[in-house]
Amino acid sequence: MEKVDYLIVGQGIAGSLLAYELEQAGRRVLVLNEEKDNTSSNKAAGIYNPITGRKLVKTWLADELFPGLEGYYLGLEQTLGAHFIYPMPIYRPFFNFEEQNDWSVKASEAEYAPFVKELRAKSMQLPGVIDPVGGLVLALCGYVNLPVMLRHLKKYFLDKGAYRAEVFQYDQMTINEREVTYKDIVAEKVIFCEGPMAVNNPYWGWLPFKLVKGEILEIDSPLPTDLILNRGVFVLPKNGHFSVGSTYDHAQLDYEPSESGIKNLKDRLGKLYQGEYAVVSESAGVRPATFDRRPLIGFHQDLPRIGIFNGFGTKGVSLVPYFARQLVNYLNGDGVIIPEVNVSRAIK
Known part of the structure; x- marks a missing residue:
């Protein structure tokens, strides 16, 4: 034994x-x-992000989780002799001037300042990206290649x-x-x-448990490869392509991309990015979410x-x-x- x-x-x-x-x-x-x-x-996708949701609020336990998170994975990289963490800013375009004004105040507050890299009052002029009133560039974020x-x-x-x-x-x-x-x-x-x-x-x-199916598009695009876009969908530069996600389906818990799910992703992507892209692949997974x-x-x-x-x-x-x-x-x-x-x- x-x-x-x-x-x-x-x-x-x-x-x-x-x-x-x-x-x-x-x-x-x-x-x-x-x-x-x-x-x-x-x-x-493996994204870590301290400011989430439609209302752009700190994620649960952000103050405890994020200050040492990248150091944890960097230490694990050294132990394993591998590279899998990619610190990378996340750009969240504002919906309107009201949101921009709110963040012009919040960005300097002690509660949020550690997680804000930059406040953009004007468009970043990224080809195809829809951000007429600028947006928020977040710090202490990126992704882990799981x-x-x-x-x-x-x-x-x-x-x-x-x-x-x-x-x-x-x-x-x-x-x-x-x-x-x-x-x-x-x-x-x-x-x-x-x-x-x-x-x-x-x-x-x-x-x-409240399992949820998520679908992801892989696309080729001329977007920058040193920035994650996130508004309605995320657009993540990864493995030579861009991952676009994700959907949330609690009913159809299989591992096959659906026509409705992929259409939903493309529609949401179109509200953030109107440049050219080519679909490389489609995939789906089921997450272990809870009640x-x-x-x-x-x-x-x-x-x-x-x-x-x-x-x-x-x-x-x-x-x-x-x-x-x-x-x-x-x-x-x-x-x-x-x-x-x-x-x-x-x-x-």
Whole structure:
């Protein structure tokens, strides 16, 4: 029997970074992963952005998350000998002069100043971009190339003998007061990080997940490659093309681009950019969103050796490092799982 402290099920961004943080804390881990291409992490744009939404407000926990976020991924790059983080400003064109006036005040306030790189009162004159009254250039943002990062983390775990490619079989697991046994593995705890597949988990399938399908266009365009556009859609320079996304569909949860979804993307893109472009490809993925847009972290009320670390939605790049460390501290007896993310909030 192979003995480990933690068995981690799933090697998306959640499972990978949690396993990495546990290993860095001196705990023995084993990652079990069903290898497939259409995972939510592999399909995600990987953008991190402190100012979001139509109303341009600070994202949840922005003050705690963003000051050290790029340093975290840069340190991980050094450990893995890879390059996958791309700090890059995000340009958010204003809708009208009223919004411009509001931000001329907010941009200098202590609450927002760290996240504002520049306020543009006039158009940036980017060919084809619709920004007649200027916009907001954001700081502490960019994207992480998740497929590259996950590929190198997989190698990291493989080199340590801490990775197996297999489909987890729930009926092969037995649980008692002291440990969990799965096939030839004995673990102190099992933590499920399965993304949208959690809805099929017999221990966690009852949780109020609200899965969402997102579709993305890949285009060729003469747009600048050192800037992310974001208004109605994001336009992200990545892998030699531009990713345009995303849609939000809670009904049709498949991995095939839809005619209506792609049309929706093109219509929204047309409100931001009226220059020439050529469609390179179309893709779709399913994100593990939740009923209240907060992650689900913690342990089963009746089976305390069974945990979950999931539900990060579109903000995994910014949220997962913070909460992976929080969970590791909790497991080491040196912290708590905050109520906003604790899975206990979902228990009726």
